[in-house]
Amino acid sequence: MNSIKAKAASLTAIVFMLLVTGGVGQLNPDLGADLNSSVRLIFPDTPVELFDTTLDSALKIHSPLVVDCWELGCWPCQKMETTIDQMASDFKGRIVFGKLCTDFNPVTTGKYKVSRTPTLLIFNNGTLVYKHVGNYPREELEHIILTALHMR
Structure with missing residues (x-):
């Protein structure tokens, strides 16, 4: 039976x-x-939330990876959040975006010498290729990121 x-x-x-x-x-x-979950996982259309404990594995999985380092109460960080969200969607399949709160991730903040926010850490093949401090209009941020990644 x-x-x-x-x-x-x-x-x-x-x-x-x-x-x-x-x-x-x-x-x-x-x-x-x-x-096709591999496309969603490798190139998500929203920023990946990152932590001290997850950044190294994210760098092995995602390339290129642009990490938005932000802190609580940072007004320029809040303004840039919308831009990063839009870019994550627009560049899906080409660039992965991540967000890391500096208030709760001192190891990464110290390792990459993030002293002001917002700071973008731009990685290619797991290596930091450029660090950018400050919020700029989307067109300028896009130019900075694409130039750093040799995608222009």
Whole structure:
């Protein structure tokens, strides 16, 4: 009796997968894009929240990576947050953006000598290639980032 239930459950799972994927052929293109988790994980369309404990692994996974170092109560940091969010979406597939609060991540702040905020740390292949301090209009920040990453 148990083997019949197991076979029925397996058959149900197969039928469900065929219905979801659109049959035995190729995936429905719209559905396939949603199921491609590697694109979402490697190039997310929103900034990745980073910490002292996660930055090293993020540098191994994401390249290039632009880290927005911000602090609580920093008005220029708050203004730049919208710009970083928009750029993360606009550059999905090319550049990953991350956010790191300097108030709670003293190891990273000390290692990269972040003394003022906002500061952008621009990494390529795990190596810091440029550090930028201050909030600028989006066009200038974009120029700085693309130039540092040799994408211009």
